Amino acid sequence: MSKDICRMGHPVLRKRAEVVDISEINTEDFEQLIREMKEAMAQHGGIGIAAPQIGISKQVALIDLPESNRYGEKVSLPLTIFINPKINVLTPLEQGFWEGCLSVPGLRGYVERPREVEVEYLDENGQNKKIKAEGFLATVLQHELDHLFGVLYVDRIKDMTKLVFQEEYEQFFLR
Ligand code: ZN
Numbered sequence: 001m002s003k004d005i006c007r008m009g010h011p012v013l014r015k016r017a018e019v020v021d022i023s024e025i026n027t028e029d030f031e032q033l034i035r036e037m038k039e040a041m042a043q044h045g046g047i048g049i050a051a052p053q054i055g056i057s058k059q060v061a062l063i064d065l066p067e068s069n070r071y072g073e074k075v076s077l078p079l080t081i082f083i084n085p086k087i088n089v090l091t092p093l094e095q096g097f098w099e100g101c102l103s104v105p106g107l108r109g110y111v112e113r114p115r116e117v118e119v120e121y122l123d124e125n126g127q128n129k130k131i132k133a134e135g136f137l138a139t140v141l142q143h144e145l146d147h148l149f150g151v152l153y154v155d156r157i158k159d160m161t162k163l164v165f166q167e168e169y170e171q172f173f174l175r
Contacts, residue, residue, distance in 0.1 A: 003036050003054040005044060005102045008152060010055075013103055017050075017057045017148045020083050025126045034081060034124065037062050046102045048140055050147030053103050059084045061144040065137065075137045085121035085145050089114040090132070097139045098169065099153045108169040110162035111153050113142050 006012055024030050033056060041049040041062060051060040064079040095115040098108045116134040119141055123129050133141050143153055157163050164173065 003040050005040060005053055005105075006055050008104050008154070010103075012052045012055055012057055013147070013152060014150045015052065015057050016150050017052050017059045020058050020060060020122075022122070022126050025083065025122065025124065033058070033060065034062070038079075041102075044102050048144040049102065050144050052147055059148045061085065061148060063140055063144055065140060075135055077137055077140075080131075081124045082119065082145070083122040083124070083126075085119050085148070087142065087145050088118045088120075090116040090118055095135070095139070097136060098173070099139065099143055100166070101143070101153055103147075104152065104154060106166055107154075108164055108166055108173075109153055109157045110159065110173075111139070111143075111156045112158060113139050113156065117141060119145070 033051065036054055037049050037051060037060070040054050041064065047065045048061065048063040051058045061082045062079065063077055063082070065075065065077040067074070067076040091114060093115050094112040096110050096112040099111050100108050115138055116132070117138045118130060118132045120128065120130050146152070154163060
């Protein structure tokens with residue numbers, strides 16, 4: 001049985017998550033956390049999840065973006081674990097995508113974000129890693145990492161007429 005997802009309104013989603021101490025990585029507790037995040041993400045059909053979404057205020061996020069995803073975007077990323085990530089925006093140019101979130105079930109919102117970012121992070125072995133992303137993957141990264149700093153995608157919607165229910169999204173907005 002996987003853990004419940006914390007929904008918008010739960011205070012844990014609005015806190016800055018704690019930095020993970022390098023000595024925690026590879027402990028049984030940490031591996032358990034990763035397992036629970038994977039299970040919750042799989043059960044709820046997400047492409048990413050952050051530890052605060054299962055009630056754990058730590059700077060850990062997972063992204064698993066298969067080539068065929070429900071967002072219909074032609075980008076992919078094999079399951080990647082981001083610990084203590086730092087994001088650098090590489091261009092001020094923005095792009096918009098319709099986002100959804102396991103913590104905001106049933107809704108979609110159109111969010112504009114920088115189109116190219118670089119993320120430095122530790123992987124599950126405590127190794128320093130860096131990833132550059134553009135397009136939809138850049139948006140997914142920013143969405144997940146926002147969760148580690150108390151930010152939800154709804155905070156970043158500029159035009160609130162573009163915060164809609166999933167069914168109405170499909171009926172009126174789907175390209
Ligand atoms: Zn989310």
